[in-house]
Amino acid sequence: MTYTSHFVGIDISKSSFDICLLPEDRSATFANTAAGIAEFIAVIARLDGIERLVLEPTGGYERCVVEALLAARLPVAKVDAKQVRQFARACGQLSKTDRIDAFVLADYARRMKTKILSRASAGQAILTDLVTRYRQLSHMIVQEKNRREKLTRQTDGRTRAWIEETLQFLLEQRQSVVDEMTACLESNVELSNKADVLMSLKGIGLRTACFLMAGLPELGLMDKGQIAKLVGVAPLNRDSGLMRGKRMIAGGRKPVRDALYIAALPAIRFDPAMKAFYTNLRAKGKPGKVALVAVMRKMIIILNARMRDQRATILDG
Numbered sequence: 215m216t217y218t219s220h221f222v223g224i225d226i227s228k229s230s231f232d233i234c235l236l237p238e239d240r241s242a243t244f245a246n247t248a249a250g251i252a253e254f255i256a257v258i259a260r261l262d263g264i265e266r267l268v269l270e271p272t273g274g275y276e277r278c279v280v281e282a283l284l285a286a287r288l289p290v291a292k293v294d295a296k297q298v299r300q301f302a303r304a305c306g307q308l309s310k311t312d313r314i315d316a317f318v319l320a321d322y323a324r325r326m327k328t329k330i331l332s333r334a335s336a337g338q339a340i341l342t343d344l345v346t347r348y349r350q351l352s353h354m355i356v357q358e359k360n361r362r363e364k365l366t367r368q369t370d371g372r373t374r375a376w377i378e379e380t381l382q383f384l385l386e387q388r389q390s391v392v393d394e395m396t397a398c399l400e401s402n403v404e405l406s407n408k409a410d411v412l413m414s415l416k417g418i419g420l421r422t423a424c425f426l427m428a429g430l431p432e433l434g435l436m437d438k439g440q441i442a443k444l445v446g447v448a449p450l451n452r453d454s455g456l457m458r459g460k461r462m463i464a465g466g467r468k469p470v471r472d473a474l475y476i477a478a479l480p481a482i483r484f485d486p487a488m489k490a491f492y493t494n495l496r497a498k499g500k501p502g503k504v505a506l507v508a509v510m511r512k513m514i515i516i517l518n519a520r521m522r523d524q525r526a527t528i529l530d531g
Contacts, residue, residue, distance in 0.1 A: 218237065218262070218263050219263050219265040220235060220236070220237075220238075220261055220262075220263055220264050220265060221235075221236045221237075221265055221266050221267075221268070221320045221321075221323040221324040222234070222235055222236075222258065222264065222266070222267040222268070222320055222323070223236075223267075223268055223269075223315075223316040223317060223318065223319025223320030223321070223322070223323060224267060224268065224269040224276075224279065224316060224319065225269070225270070225312050225313075225315040225316040225319060226246060226269055226270075226272045226275050226276045226279060227246065227272065227275060227312065228246065228275050229245065229246055230243055230244060230245050230246050230250070231243070231244055231246050231250075231254075231279060232312040232313050232315070232316040233254065233316055234313070234316035234317040234319070234320040235261075235320065236317075236320040236321065236323075236324055237324075239317070241313055241316065241317070242254075242257070243312075246275065246278070246279070248278070251278060251279055251282045252282070254279075255282060255283070255286050255288075258286075258288065259286070264288060264289065265289065265323070265324075266289050266290075266291055266323040266324075266328060266330075267283060267288055267289065267290045267291070267323070268290075268291050268292075268293055268319045268320065268322060268323035268328055269290070269291075269292060269293075269319060270292070270293060270294075270295045270298060270319065271292060271295065276292070280292065280331065284331060284332075284333040285333070289330050290330070290331050291323070291328035291329055291330055291331060292331060293319070293322065293328055298318060298319060298322055301318065301321075301322050301325075301326065302318045305318075305321070332431075334431070335404070337398060337401075337402035337404065337405050338405070338427070338428075338431065340398050341395065341398050341399075341405060341424060341427060341428050342428040344391055344394050344395050344398060344424070344428075345395075345424055345425055345428035345429070346428075347391050348388060348391045348392070348395070348421070348424075349469065351384055351387055351388040351391065352388065354384055355381065355384045355385065355388065358377050358380055358381045358384065359381065361377055362374065362377045362378070362381070365377075392420075392421065395420065395421070395424050396420065399420075399424075405427065407524065408423075408427055408521065408524070409423040409424070409427065411517075411520050411521055411524050412426055412427070412517055412520075412521075414520065415481070415485075415513060415516060415517060415520070416480070416481055416484050416485035416488070417477040417478060417479070417480045417481030417484070417485060417488070417513070418477050418513075418517075419477075422473050422474075422476065422477045425469065425470065425473035426470065426473060426474075426517070429467055429469050429470040429473070430444070430445065430467065430470050432444060433517060433518055433521040434518060434520075434521030434522040434524065434525050435522075435525075436518065438515040438518060438519070441514055441515065441518045442511050442514060442515060443465075443466065444466060444467065445466050445467055445470050445471055445474065445510075445514050446465050446466015446467060446468070446470075446471050447466065447471065447474070447507055447510045447511040447514060448466075448511065471510070474510045474513060474514060475506070475510060477510075477513065478506055478509045478510045478513060479506075481509060481513060482506070482509055488509055488512070488513070491508070491509060491512060492505050492506070492508075492509050495508055
């Protein structure tokens with residue numbers, strides 16, 4: 215019997231998803247419904263040697279497919295859409311259709327290293343949804359405040375009242391989300407312990423801890439270089455021949471990096487170690503933003519080490 219490793223690319227839209235199976239180069243389309251997903255999993259289950267199933271984030275339309283694949287204990291990975299497009303261009307694939315995208319994803323799975331997703335616990339899933347809703351509400355609040363600032367005419371009184379009414383509703387709902395975050399942590403010992411570890415570092419409050427737990431579940435599972443690169447605060451070399459370029463950060467998880475940025479601001483004011491670290495960098499001539507990113511990197515490395523130690527303590531216990 216010949217054993218073949220299979221790679222599956224899945225291109226997902228609102229109503230359907232296209233799949234490509236390599237090395238056979240077989241394609242199919244399924245409805246993005248419970249019945250369609252069940253049919254797809256039944257087809258995949260008949261194959262031996264599924265090495266990897268790869269898909270891109272599509273604004274939430276991929277969620278049901280991912281949950282079903284994880285429940286079926288299949289090796290699924292979610293990859294960055296920008297990296298996949300760059301991979302397609304490097305391979306000379308400039309055309310773009312759903313079927314072609316599915317093939318590119320399968321080829322990416324076959325050629326590139328990808329990280330297998332793990333199934334989130336019920337508490338982790340709830341917390342992630344709450345963080346997502348918090349960010350949505352914050353975005354809408356900023357939009358409404360911007361609209362309010364642009365009102366100049368006296369005749370805008372009615373519009374101003376509507377905006378104020380909407381703002382009040384959004385602010386109240388966001389506070390409700392924060393209350394639900396607190397309740398989620400209080401009802402889940404594992405999440406509560408993680409939050410305590412994160413908040414042990416000055417600058418990290420409840421919301422930032424929730425953002426980190428939802429957006430960076432790998433904390434404590436990677437080395438310091440990997441976690442810094444994953445967040446996008448690791449300086450990347452830009453050298454060629456004798457030229458030594460300026461080190462810069464790039465990529466990473468922007469929502470996590472934004473949360474870390476907000477945490478770094480009070481940290482350099484109230485944490486003596488972080489303040490000394492930041493001040494020393496500035497004294498050496500480092501620009502303010504460069505020094506602040508260095509503080510962010512130091513913070514995430516410390517948090518990663520503390521989470522690793524906490525995991526080790528639990529395992530030893």
